[in-house]
Amino acid sequence: MADKNTKILRGRLLTFSDTPNGPDDTGAYYYEEDGALLITGGRIEVRGRYEEVSVSAPAKTPVEDHRPHLLLPGFIDTHIHFPQVQVIASWADQLLDWLNDYTFPAEQRFADKSHADRIAGAFYDALLSHGTTTAAAYCSSHVNSVDAYFEEADRRGMLMLGGKTMMDRNAPPALCDTAQASYDDSRKMLEKWHGCGRAHYAITPRFAITSTPEQLDAAGSLLKEFPDCHLQTHINENPNEIAFTRELYPDSAHYLGVYESFELLGPKSLLGHCIHMTGHELHVMRDTGAVAVFCPTSNLFLGSGLFDKAGIEGAGIRTAIATDVGGGTNYSLLRTLDEGYKVLQLQRQRMHPLTSFYWVTLGNARALSLSHKIGTLDPGTDADIVVLDARATPPMALRMETAETLSEELFVLQTLGDDRAVVETYVAGKRQKSRIPA
Ligand code: GUN
Ligand code: ZN
Numbered sequence: 001m002a003d004k005n006t007k008i009l010r011g012r013l014l015t016f017s018d019t020p021n022g023p024d025d026t027g028a029y030y031y032e033e034d035g036a037l038l039i040t041g042g043r044i045e046v047r048g049r050y051e052e053v054s055v056s057a058p059a060k061t062p063v064e065d066h067r068p069h070l071l072l073p074g075f076i077d078t079h080i081h082f083p084q085v086q087v088i089a090s091w092a093d094q095l096l097d098w099l100n101d102y103t104f105p106a107e108q109r110f111a112d113k114s115h116a117d118r119i120a121g122a123f124y125d126a127l128l129s130h131g132t133t134t135a136a137a138y139c140s141s142h143v144n145s146v147d148a149y150f151e152e153a154d155r156r157g158m159l160m161l162g163g164k165t166m167m168d169r170n171a172p173p174a175l176c177d178t179a180q181a182s183y184d185d186s187r188k189m190l191e192k193w194h195g196c197g198r199a200h201y202a203i204t205p206r207f208a209i210t211s212t213p214e215q216l217d218a219a220g221s222l223l224k225e226f227p228d229c230h231l232q233t234h235i236n237e238n239p240n241e242i243a244f245t246r247e248l249y250p251d252s253a254h255y256l257g258v259y260e261s262f263e264l265l266g267p268k269s270l271l272g273h274c275i276h277m278t279g280h281e282l283h284v285m286r287d288t289g290a291v292a293v294f295c296p297t298s299n300l301f302l303g304s305g306l307f308d309k310a311g312i313e314g315a316g317i318r319t320a321i322a323t324d325v326g327g328g329t330n331y332s333l334l335r336t337l338d339e340g341y342k343v344l345q346l347q348r349q350r351m352h353p354l355t356s357f358y359w360v361t362l363g364n365a366r367a368l369s370l371s372h373k374i375g376t377l378d379p380g381t382d383a384d385i386v387v388l389d390a391r392a393t394p395p396m397a398l399r400m401e402t403a404e405t406l407s408e409e410l411f412v413l414q415t416l417g418d419d420r421a422v423v424e425t426y427v428a429g430k431r432q433k434s435r436i437p438a
Contacts (some may be wrong), residue, residue: 005429006040008057008067010050011387013064013302014406015073015377019139020354022406029354031375031406036063037071039383042157047377064431066387068407069423071376073359074133074384076147077334079232079272079293083107083140084150084326085119085126089227089250095238098327106326108167108174110140110183113419116148124152128432130331131422133384134365134374136232136270136322141182143176146189150199158427159198159374159382164189166203166219167210178366179214186222194229198428200370202230202270204286207251208245208258216262223264230268230368236281237273237304242347256281263364265290268369272324273298274312275305282315291367292317296340302327307340308348320367321359333360334417341414353410383429388413392421 013035020401035051038061046056081087092098092294093379110116127135139145139162146164153160166182177185186203192392194201203226205211205219223231234244236255249258251341256277259265267289274285285292294307303335313319322328323336330336334435337356344351365375373382390409391397396416403409413421 003040006061006376008036008038008063010036010063011069011071011091013071016358019358025298039429044379044381045384048381050150070388072386072419073361074386075131075360076136077132078320078364079322080135080137080325081138082123085109085123087326096240099354104172107140109146113144116145119191120148120152124156125436126331129436130419131425133427134159138165141165141167141177143185150193154197161200161202163202163204166205166215168212168215170210179218183218184216202232205233207234220262220264230425231264232270234272236276254278254281256284257260260284262394275307293322296343298324298327306343318367320364328374332418335415337414355408356414358412385426387424388421389423
């Protein structure tokens with residue numbers, strides 16, 4: 001019996017199977033000028049040339065024709081803060097002042113479920129209008145925020161990762177839990193949400209400064225009990241943060257050693273920033289398989305420093321890219337790629353546009369160990385798709401008059417594009433962007 005949501009999406013398809021080494025590396029990506037996807041039951045069933053796909057589809061399958069736009073896998077944001085929707089664009093000094101002056105006050109309001117619900121609606125509207133279909137987010141330290149976060153994701157059918165932020169010191173009392181309460185609440189939320197629909201729970205100790213050793217130990221116990229879950233935290237973002245961490249954990253040889261000693265590191269550990277890494281830390285990162293998450297707009301906004309992609313990847317460490325809103329300044333992964341490109345240019349590391357679009361799709365899916373479900377247009381995966389228009393604004397259209405290759409088009413999208421270039425966002429095969437009021 002045919003699913004009533006069976007449909008064909010027609011357009012120019014682009015999806016990756018590996019990191020491309022430039023445009024000639026056609027084994028690493030699939031591009032089809034007149035392509036189509038047959039979608040049924042929220043999944044991609046067939047991918048190919050439009051003529052072939054339409055023949056394989058049931059009679060009278062509706063066609064949503066997006067030509068001449070590009071269809072890519074939905075963007076994946078591997079590090080964002082759900083309670084910082086009203087913190088973005090706050091004029092502050094560097095990390096620790098920004099946290100104390102803006103972030104911690106804003107996060108306190110998430111004790112109130114109705115506030116968390118309202119912001120969750122706005123948060124998902126922002127993600128979807130910018131073409132992001134999956135994100136890994138920090139909620140606040142309140143269970144209400146975790147419920148609001150996953151309830152709204154569930155309503156929209158989105159694959160989201162997230163968890164209660166664990167923090168028991170160096171923050172206002174209204175945000176602080178205790179080691180035991182953070183364990184109990186995280187466990188309660190994990191058991192409630194992990195595997196419910198498309199939800200994935202991420203154990204979330206904020207960073208070493210806001211956790212006692214007892215709390216990091218509790219986070220390590222949870223990870224041992226639920227090894228299928230992710231763990232997310234921050235590291236080596238800012239010199240003052242690093243100095244304070246060394247005071248709080250004088251017995252650790254280095255910052256990463258703190259997390260290592262509580263057994264927080266593994267292939268599902270997502271470590272935000274990783275800017276000021278020592279040689280020892282690089283070795284530990286590589287050996288554990290933990291992921292270094294690059295947050296370019298945040299790193300520039302907070303003056304944190306330059307992420308050394310070549311150095312980190314050269315050391316054998318897995319990487320991801322993310323917005324880090326509200327330290328980050330835009331929900332758009334196109335804007336994020338643009339700023340990331342500039343951060344790398346300053347270090348004489350030039351990222352090819354095909355590598356950029358690999359990174360925000362399959363690259364980030366691999367970093368999340370979720371590439372069997374998301375991040376490609378492969379048959380059998382979830383139909384989370386973004387439709388992009390490289391002529392969305394007059395300056396883009398003018399520049400596109402002289403663009404001759406796919407790589408040039410992608411570079412225009414990354415350099416000049418934002419939510420205006422996102423024509424549509426599909427979640428599990430359903431249109432989402434066009435439902436959001438302008
Ligand atoms: N380190 C600890 N908490 C945060 C946060 O909310 N944002 C950023 N950028 N860094 C952090
Ligand atoms: Zn962050």
